[in-house]
Amino acid sequence: MTEKVIGKAPGLYKEFVRKGGSAPTATHYCPGCGHGILHKIIGEAMSDFDIQDRTIAISPVGCAVFAYYYFDCGNVQAAHGRAPAVATGISRARPDSVVISYQGDGDLASIGLNETLQAANRGEKIAVIFVNNTVYGMTGGQMAPTTLVGEKTSTSPDGRDPRFSGYPIHMCELIDTLKAPVFIERVSLSDIAHIRKARKAIRKAIEIQSQGKGYAFVEVLSNCPTNLKQNAEQTIEWINEHMEKEFPLGNFRDTSNDVDKIEKIYSDFSVESLDEIFELEKAHIFDTKSGGNYAARRLKVAGFGGQGVLSMGLLAAGAGCFAGHEVSWFPSYGPEQRGGTANCSVVISDDPIGSPVVQYPDILVAMNRPSLEKFAADAVSGATIFYDSSAGQFDPPDGITAVSVPTIEIARKAGSEKAINTAMLGVMIQSGVLGIGKTHFCEALKVHFAAKQKVVDINLRAIDLGSEWARENL
Amino acid sequence: MVKTAEKKLTRPVINVLECKGCGRCIIACPKDVLEMSSELNERGYHFVKYKGSGCIGCGNCYYSCPEPLALEVHIVENDKEQK
Ligand SMILES: Cc1ncc(C[n+]2csc(CCOP(=O)(O)OP(=O)(O)O)c2C)c(N)n1
Ligand code: SF4
Ligand code: SF4
Ligand code: SF4
Numbered sequence: 001m002t003e004k005v006i007g008k009a010p011g012l013y014k015e016f017v018r019k020g021g022s023a024p025t026a027t028h029y030c031p032g033c034g035h036g037i038l039h040k041i042i043g044e045a046m047s048d049f050d051i052q053d054r055t056i057a058i059s060p061v062g063c064a065v066f067a068y069y070y071f072d073c074g075n076v077q078a079a080h081g082r083a084p085a086v087a088t089g090i091s092r093a094r095p096d097s098v099v100i101s102y103q104g105d106g107d108l109a110s111i112g113l114n115e116t117l118q119a120a121n122r123g124e125k126i127a128v129i130f131v132n133n134t135v136y137g138m139t140g141g142q143m144a145p146t147t148l149v150g151e152k153t154s155t156s157p158d159g160r161d162p163r164f165s166g167y168p169i170h171m172c173e174l175i176d177t178l179k180a181p182v183f184i185e186r187v188s189l190s191d192i193a194h195i196r197k198a199r200k201a202i203r204k205a206i207e208i209q210s211q212g213k214g215y216a217f218v219e220v221l222s223n224c225p226t227n228l229k230q231n232a233e234q235t236i237e238w239i240n241e242h243m244e245k246e247f248p249l250g251n252f253r254d255t256s257n258d259v260d261k262i263e264k265i266y267s268d269f270s271v272e273s274l275d276e277i278f279e280l281e282k283a284h285i286f287d288t289k290s291g292g293n294y295a296a297r298r299l300k301v302a303g304f305g306g307q308g309v310l311s312m313g314l315l316a317a318g319a320g321c322f323a324g325h326e327v328s329w330f331p332s333y334g335p336e337q338r339g340g341t342a343n344c345s346v347v348i349s350d351d352p353i354g355s356p357v358v359q360y361p362d363i364l365v366a367m368n369r370p371s372l373e374k375f376a377a378d379a380v381s382g383a384t385i386f387y388d389s390s391a392g393q394f395d396p397p398d399g400i401t402a403v404s405v406p407t408i409e410i411a412r413k414a415g416s417e418k419a420i421n422t423a424m425l426g427v428m429i430q431s432g433v434l435g436i437g438k439t440h441f442c443e444a445l446k447v448h449f450a451a452k453q454k455v456v457d458i459n460l461r462a463i464d465l466g467s468e469w470a471r472e473n474l
Numbered sequence: 475m476v477k478t479a480e481k482k483l484t485r486p487v488i489n490v491l492e493c494k495g496c497g498r499c500i501i502a503c504p505k506d507v508l509e510m511s512s513e514l515n516e517r518g519y520h521f522v523k524y525k526g527s528g529c530i531g532c533g534n535c536y537y538s539c540p541e542p543l544a545l546e547v548h549i550v551e552n553d554k555e556q557k
């Protein structure tokens with residue numbers, strides 16, 4: 001005589017430390033709630049297919065937020081509705097993993113609807129188990145996208161009124177409009193006959209993952225006995241007679257026999273590849289001499305987009321780096337690629353920089369009249385303003401030095417009208433206001449235009465000619 | 475039948491402490507051999523009891539129970555007395 005045991009919830013932990021205490025193996029779910037039934041089915045499938053070691057389950061936000069206390073596999077908990085993005089990342093970073101995303105209707109069909117559809121449309125290799133219990137369970141039974149017309153919830157006390165809140169969203173049908181998914185089925189946990197069918201569908205979805213075949217979606221009609229105030233009999237009646245009318249059960253798609261294992265283009269996350277992407281071997285690591293006695297400078301560079309004001313700021317910040325100071329560079333520009341206004345703030349200091357925003361500059365570079373008018377009033381007393389001579393006549397406020405620079409002429413002499421920004425920089429360097437030697441600017445310039453030797457040459461010349469102009473005119 | 479032999483029959487084994495008394499297993503049982511206790515367990519729930527005979531080992535109660543470890547079904551093979 002042999003004894004066989006059905007039980008012990010394979011694939012789930014032997015003890016649930018979340019609840020602990022007096023009942024170390026009880027779940028945190030309410031009596032009669034379908035979440036526990038579903039956990040058992042999923043755990044059993046993981047165990048039967050022998051995939052626990054390579055399965056990663058995503059716990060949602062909702063009553064199943066603690067699913068990771070139950071599933072004996074790898075676990076990640078995602079922010080509300082974000083499980084598809086997290087699942088995508090995991091599935092791509094670990095192509096041989098089996099990724100199971102477990103989500104409620106609030107999570108999947110409301111806040112996470114977009115991501116759900118995008119992940120399905122990309123055919124990510126994930127099994128999505130979607131628990132449709134028609135309410136936000138965890139937060140107290142509020143109306144969900146799947147709430148039935150007329151169904152009373154805490155936020156639809158007179159029943160869902162479609163004139164007000166629209167109609168229930170049918171997730172299987174929505175996903176069935178997409179080409180990529182391999183398996184789509186709607187099942188129910190109302191009674192044992194339905195639970196056994198649900199078990200089959202969930203096993204299939206997980207099997208498809210274990211074979212690496214693509215996206216599988218199982219919608220599970222379930223209950224929320226606490227918020228819907230239903231006992232076991234009422235649950236059966238509710239799901240079979242009401243939910244099923246709105247959400248017909250059945251298989252929508254199963255192409256798993258026709259498709260092969262998906263070989264996606266996976267990203268290379270090796271250290272070497274990342275170093276290359278971020279040009280790490282080429283990057284400069286600077287030693288800053290925090291606590292030195294360089295008096296901090298706050299620089300604002302403003303002009304039209306396309307005048308090179310952002311580059312000028314970068315060069316100043318870069319020179320600051322080469323000189324061993326702390327620096328920040330903070331651009332601000334409109335939505336236009338060209339022609340709008342742009343400015344950047346640069347802070348150079350020997351102390352750590354708190355805010356990269358420069359509201360009251362002690363050096364202002366204005367490449368046009370509007371910039372001059374806009375920012376000159378903010379310059380601190382004692383500041384120097386360098387402005388393009390095309391801005392015309394300008395009388396600086398008291399205590400402020402203003403220098404009008406014919407940048408176009410200097411740039412033309414250097415070989416390109418585009419070099420107005422470096423021409424201006426040359427003037428600034430020679431004036432000494434930045435307190436950083438010219439060699440550091442040249443170093444920064446070589447890094448900035450690294451790929452283009454010709455451009456480096458023109459701009460180095462513009463810096464020289466700008467400096468020469470300053471020696472003669474300041 | 476003597477008591478010791480009875481233990482070896484096909485039967486549900488209930489972990490009284492983990493049962494939350496939802497009654498889903500009672501409805502799922504095709505042989506109507508489960509019932510709700512009138513007393514409470516340590517955690518304050520009514521719990522399910524086996525009536526003592528008649529279980530056919532179908533597993534319905536296990537699969538309909540939301541508590542992973544509240545209930546298991548022991549199936550004794552070649553168990554002719556069940557019929
Ligand atoms: C970004 C964000 N918004 C809102 C919430 C609050 N919140 C927690 S659970 C939940 C709804 C969960 O409902 P559902 O996904 O249906 O799962 P159930 O609880 O019914 O299992 C909400 C809105 C949150 N945690 N995070
Ligand atoms: S609130 Fe509803 S969905 Fe959440 S555990 Fe309780 S019964 Fe289940
Ligand atoms: S195994 Fe089947 S017959 Fe036995 S108690 Fe459970 S549901 Fe009833
Ligand atoms: S289904 Fe499970 S928790 Fe509910 S009464 Fe039966 S044994 Fe207890």
